[in-house]
């Protein structure tokens with residue numbers, strides 16, 4: 001079965017279970033909690049190809065209604081305390097987290113969660129907030145789908161290096177191949193590859209494309225300060241948003257302390273909560289765990305797709321469930337985790 005077919009089946013199941021009120025009869029599973037990881041929530045999806053990974057506001061609201069009715073949204077600090085004390089969190093506990101520091105966290109998300117009194121955590125990639133840069137993965141969507149080139153020739157030593165970009169399917173495949181081949185590289189090599197791609201387009205074209213899609217802009221420090229003042233838990237998502245494990249121990253330390261110092265300089269003391277960029281096993285190592293612990297971090301969040309068992313959970317490897325761009329799929333995922 002194709003991944004898209006699987007997604008659409010899960011979305012349909014999630015919607016049906018929501019309609020049938022499945023969430024009203026979920027059992028309490030002692031010691032279990034789930035942490036949801038969101039990224040970008042946008043008011044309206046104007047361009048499905050570019051914004052396919054962003055969650056639309058009406059879907060986000062549907063999801064929040066179910067969380068309010070059937071789950072208990074607790075703060076990350078509350079879950080950390082339950083894990084430390086090896087006790088059960090409140091029944092059907094959910095923690096809400098947002099990675100990558102998009103401005104929409106401030107302009108769209110904050111008000112929705114505040115209205116429901118739900119605590120949440122925002123993890124900021126410090127250098128991206130500082131410079132106002134875009135995530136390279138978002139830029140790739142713009143360049144590949146809406147850029148002027150219909151053929152890419154990339155002088156890489158491994159993997160596919162030529163891509164036709166005429167059809168939507170070709171562009172999706174090119175995006176996937178380029179993202180996977182850049183994601184877990186040491187920073188120097190990744191930079192060379194990305195600069196090679198950016199170099200194929202004029203700066204004017206890149207700027208014009210970014211201006212057409214403002215939802216991918218990072219928040220400002222002023223917005224981060226406002227979130228913190230409103231009681232949002234603001235944590236660190238590293239300095240330059242690289243996968244940590246492939247870097248040298250010195251580079252890992254620099255990523256973590258550099259982010260800590262910059263966030264502290266701009267918004268004051270922040271929580272000692274960390275979220276691993278990219279978050280999969282390839283981003284995490286013994287070095288990352290040791291350095292984060294030595295620097296006084298209380299927990300680190302991954303994207304390993306699992307739930308928390310507070311009796312056994314390692315605080316430096318908290319799993320999270322990625323919230324896909326559809327409320328139905330997220331709900332189906334939650335039903336699966338809380339039915340047994």
Ligand SMILES: [Zn+2]
Pocket residue numbers: 099100237241276277278
């Ligand atoms: Zn990230």
